[in-house]
Amino acid sequence: MNAYKPFVYSVCFVVTHASRLLLAVLSLGLISSAIAQTAPPPPKMFAVRLSKGPAWDEAKSPNEQTGMREHSANIARMRRDGLLVLGARFGELGLLVLRLPDESAVSAQLAPDPAIAGGVFKVQTDVFMPFAHGTTAWLTTPEAVVLRSYLDAGNRLDATAVAALCAENFVWLNVEGDKLIPEVQGRAALHEWLVGYYKKLPSARSEFLSIEQAGPFLTVRERASWDNQEGKRLSQQALGIYEIRDGLIQRVWYFPSAKDPAASAR
Secondary structure, three states, X not given: OOOHHHHHHHHHHHHHHHHHHHHHHHHHHHHHXXXXXXXXXXXXXXXXXXXXXXXXXXXXXXXXXXXXXXXXXXXXXXXXXXXXXXEEEEOOEEXXXXXXXXXXXHHHHHOOOHHHHOOOEEEEEXXXXXXOOXXXXXXXXXXXXXXXXXXXXXXXXXXXXXHHXXXXXXXXXXXXXOEEEEEEEOHHHHHHHHHHHHHHOOOOEEXXXXXXXXXXXXXXXXXXXXXXXXXXXXXXXXXXXEEEEOOEEEEEEEOOOEEOOOHHHO
């Protein structure tokens, strides 16, 4: 009996846990199905056009209009919350492009704005459907100016000018999985590397499709292009992070490059 008990216990243990595992798998399937059925639709984009309303005071400048401080604060809040895609002026009109599920959600986001509620602005809301992507806001921070100067020097194949925008202890790191692989270490080594690179690929050019900044760190989506041996223009994209302090590029991290998407997806 004593010899038999562990065997029975083991069988019961296996069967019991197998049953629990089966129930867990079935439960996960049901949960996944429920999530798929109840998942909210992806957010749409809406263009909110702002024009002068009945409460607009022509004797005052735009910044002196009633509720303008709160109006600006509400726009800043929507930007922080990730709802604002774009804010712009054109002619005498203002434009806010918001990413929200429906028009009622747009109205809810605009409700705290006293300049709208008080009639300083009239609002017209329409569904916004872009058909081509480009660059919008042009960063003009000191760090962004350094980064664009670096890009321009690179496109001129000027290794000396590129290196001059980098710190003496500059480091270029490639991200490969959970590893960081040094590509270049030091300004002098960067200059030497660039001279060889430009000699090998004189047709190489780069452009930053987007730049985002948080403190000294700037994230770019870069498209690099060059001619192959047959003269065909090739291109690829990659994400990079630049650390810029005191007017010099300190470190660069680049993630693996990917094939350039079709023109319709850019």
